[in-house]
Amino acid sequence: MKRITHSLKRINIARILSKSIILGLLATVSIVASSIVTTSSKANAQTPSPIDSTEITNYSRALLTIEQSRIQAFEEIKKISGGKELPAIVCNQPKTIESLSTGKARDIVKKYCQRSQTIVQDNGLSIERFNNITLKLQNDESLKRQIYNTLIRLQKKPN
Numbered sequence: 001m002k003r004i005t006h007s008l009k010r011i012n013i014a015r016i017l018s019k020s021i022i023l024g025l026l027a028t029v030s031i032v033a034s035s036i037v038t039t040s041s042k043a044n045a046q047t048p049s050p051i052d053s054t055e056i057t058n059y060s061r062a063l064l065t066i067e068q069s070r071i072q073a074f075e076e077i078k079k080i081s082g083g084k085e086l087p088a089i090v091c092n093q094p095k096t097i098e099s100l101s102t103g104k105a106r107d108i109v110k111k112y113c114q115r116s117q118t119i120v121q122d123n124g125l126s127i128e129r130f131n132n133i134t135l136k137l138q139n140d141e142s143l144k145r146q147i148y149n150t151l152i153r154l155q156k157k158p159n
Contacts, residue, residue, distance in 0.1 A: 051133055051143065055125065059133050060150040062123040066116050073112040077105045091116070 051059075077086060080102055087099045091113035100106050120130045137143050 051136065055129070055133065056143075056146050056150050057154075058123045058125050059130065060147055060154055062120050062125060062130065063147075064151065064154060065119045065123070069112055069115050069119065073108050076108050080105050080108075 074086070077100070081100075084101075087096060089096045089100070089109055091097070091109070097106055097109050100109065117127060120127055125133075133143075137147065
Protein backbone atom coordinates (compact mmCIF):
# COMPACT_ATOMS: atom_id res chain seq x y z
CA MET A 1 0.00 0.00 0.00
CA LYS A 2 2.91 2.36 0.65
CA ARG A 3 4.10 1.95 -2.93
CA ILE A 4 0.76 3.07 -4.33
CA THR A 5 0.66 6.10 -2.05
CA HIS A 6 4.26 7.00 -2.88
CA SER A 7 3.54 6.61 -6.60
CA LEU A 8 0.47 8.82 -6.35
CA LYS A 9 2.45 11.49 -4.49
CA ARG A 10 5.11 11.43 -7.22
CA ILE A 11 2.44 11.82 -9.92
CA ASN A 12 0.81 14.70 -8.05
CA ILE A 13 4.15 16.44 -7.55
CA ALA A 14 5.00 16.02 -11.24
CA ARG A 15 1.59 17.38 -12.22
CA ILE A 16 1.95 20.35 -9.88
CA LEU A 17 5.45 21.10 -11.17
CA SER A 18 4.40 20.96 -14.80
CA LYS A 19 1.42 23.23 -14.10
CA SER A 20 3.68 25.64 -12.21
CA ILE A 21 6.07 25.80 -15.12
CA ILE A 22 3.27 26.38 -17.60
CA LEU A 23 1.66 29.05 -15.44
CA GLY A 24 5.04 30.72 -15.05
CA LEU A 25 5.45 30.71 -18.80
CA LEU A 26 2.02 32.20 -19.34
CA ALA A 27 2.73 34.88 -16.74
CA THR A 28 5.97 35.63 -18.54
CA VAL A 29 4.03 36.13 -21.77
CA SER A 30 2.86 39.57 -20.70
CA ILE A 31 6.41 40.66 -19.89
CA VAL A 32 7.76 39.24 -23.12
CA ALA A 33 4.99 40.80 -25.16
CA SER A 34 5.67 44.19 -23.69
CA SER A 35 9.35 43.71 -24.45
CA ILE A 36 8.76 43.34 -28.16
CA VAL A 37 5.89 45.71 -28.77
CA THR A 38 6.35 47.71 -31.93
CA THR A 39 5.32 51.27 -32.45
CA SER A 40 3.30 50.47 -35.53
CA SER A 41 -0.20 51.85 -35.15
CA LYS A 42 -1.21 50.06 -38.34
CA ALA A 43 -0.73 46.66 -36.66
CA ASN A 44 -2.90 47.71 -33.74
CA ALA A 45 -5.69 48.87 -36.04
CA GLN A 46 -5.98 45.59 -37.91
CA THR A 47 -8.37 42.87 -36.83
CA PRO A 48 -6.27 39.82 -35.95
CA SER A 49 -6.85 36.77 -38.10
CA PRO A 50 -7.71 33.37 -36.59
CA ILE A 51 -4.84 31.49 -35.00
CA ASP A 52 -4.09 28.14 -36.61
CA SER A 53 -2.40 25.10 -35.05
CA THR A 54 0.96 25.89 -36.69
CA GLU A 55 0.98 29.34 -35.11
CA ILE A 56 0.04 27.88 -31.74
CA THR A 57 2.98 25.47 -31.98
CA ASN A 58 5.36 28.22 -33.14
CA TYR A 59 4.14 30.56 -30.40
CA SER A 60 4.58 27.85 -27.77
CA ARG A 61 8.09 27.00 -28.99
CA ALA A 62 9.00 30.67 -28.85
CA LEU A 63 7.67 30.92 -25.28
CA LEU A 64 9.69 27.95 -24.10
CA THR A 65 12.88 29.29 -25.65
CA ILE A 66 12.30 32.82 -24.35
CA GLU A 67 11.66 31.42 -20.88
CA GLN A 68 15.02 29.61 -20.94
CA SER A 69 16.70 32.84 -22.00
CA ARG A 70 14.85 34.80 -19.29
CA ILE A 71 15.91 32.40 -16.57
CA GLN A 72 19.53 32.56 -17.69
CA ALA A 73 19.48 36.38 -17.81
CA PHE A 74 17.78 36.55 -14.42
CA GLU A 75 20.39 34.26 -12.85
CA GLU A 76 23.24 36.32 -14.30
CA ILE A 77 21.74 39.57 -13.03
CA LYS A 78 21.04 38.03 -9.63
CA LYS A 79 24.74 37.10 -9.31
CA ILE A 80 25.82 40.61 -10.28
CA SER A 81 23.38 42.27 -7.88
CA GLY A 82 24.41 40.08 -4.98
CA GLY A 83 20.97 38.55 -4.59
CA LYS A 84 19.15 41.89 -4.24
CA GLU A 85 15.54 42.04 -5.34
CA LEU A 86 15.34 43.06 -8.96
CA PRO A 87 12.96 45.73 -10.23
CA ALA A 88 10.32 44.88 -12.79
CA ILE A 89 11.94 45.16 -16.19
CA VAL A 90 10.05 45.82 -19.41
CA CYS A 91 12.13 45.86 -22.56
CA ASN A 92 10.27 48.62 -24.33
CA GLN A 93 10.44 50.89 -21.28
CA PRO A 94 14.04 52.14 -21.05
CA LYS A 95 13.51 53.58 -17.55
CA THR A 96 13.01 50.06 -16.18
CA ILE A 97 16.28 48.92 -17.74
CA GLU A 98 18.12 52.01 -16.51
CA SER A 99 16.89 51.27 -12.99
CA LEU A 100 19.33 48.35 -12.82
CA SER A 101 22.33 49.06 -10.64
CA THR A 102 25.14 48.14 -13.05
CA GLY A 103 25.95 48.60 -16.69
CA LYS A 104 26.66 44.89 -16.94
CA ALA A 105 23.14 44.07 -15.74
CA ARG A 106 21.69 46.55 -18.25
CA ASP A 107 23.70 44.89 -21.03
CA ILE A 108 22.35 41.46 -20.03
CA VAL A 109 18.77 42.77 -20.17
CA LYS A 110 19.31 44.47 -23.53
CA LYS A 111 20.72 41.23 -24.97
CA TYR A 112 17.76 39.32 -23.53
CA CYS A 113 15.31 41.74 -25.15
CA GLN A 114 17.05 41.48 -28.53
CA ARG A 115 17.23 37.70 -28.19
CA SER A 116 13.48 37.55 -27.46
CA GLN A 117 12.73 39.31 -30.72
CA THR A 118 15.03 36.96 -32.63
CA ILE A 119 13.44 33.90 -31.00
CA VAL A 120 9.97 35.01 -32.04
CA GLN A 121 11.09 35.54 -35.64
CA ASP A 122 13.09 32.30 -35.72
CA ASN A 123 9.89 30.48 -34.78
CA GLY A 124 8.08 31.74 -37.84
CA LEU A 125 6.14 34.60 -36.29
CA SER A 126 6.36 38.32 -36.82
CA ILE A 127 6.60 40.48 -33.73
CA GLU A 128 3.16 41.89 -34.53
CA ARG A 129 1.62 38.42 -34.83
CA PHE A 130 3.26 37.27 -31.59
CA ASN A 131 1.82 40.32 -29.83
CA ASN A 132 -1.62 39.75 -31.36
CA ILE A 133 -1.63 36.16 -30.11
CA THR A 134 -0.50 37.34 -26.68
CA LEU A 135 -3.32 39.88 -26.50
CA LYS A 136 -5.90 37.32 -27.61
CA LEU A 137 -4.52 34.82 -25.10
CA GLN A 138 -5.44 37.13 -22.22
CA ASN A 139 -9.18 36.82 -22.90
CA ASP A 140 -9.59 33.55 -24.80
CA GLU A 141 -9.86 30.50 -22.55
CA SER A 142 -9.91 28.11 -25.50
CA LEU A 143 -6.66 29.55 -26.83
CA LYS A 144 -5.10 29.40 -23.35
CA ARG A 145 -6.01 25.72 -23.13
CA GLN A 146 -4.59 25.01 -26.61
CA ILE A 147 -1.32 26.76 -25.80
CA TYR A 148 -1.14 25.11 -22.38
CA ASN A 149 -1.58 21.66 -23.96
CA THR A 150 0.97 22.48 -26.65
CA LEU A 151 3.49 23.63 -24.05
CA ILE A 152 3.05 20.37 -22.15
CA ARG A 153 3.41 18.33 -25.36
CA LEU A 154 6.56 20.24 -26.39
CA GLN A 155 8.12 19.77 -22.96
CA LYS A 156 7.54 16.04 -23.17
CA LYS A 157 8.77 15.77 -26.75
CA PRO A 158 10.55 18.99 -27.89
CA ASN A 159 10.58 18.09 -31.60
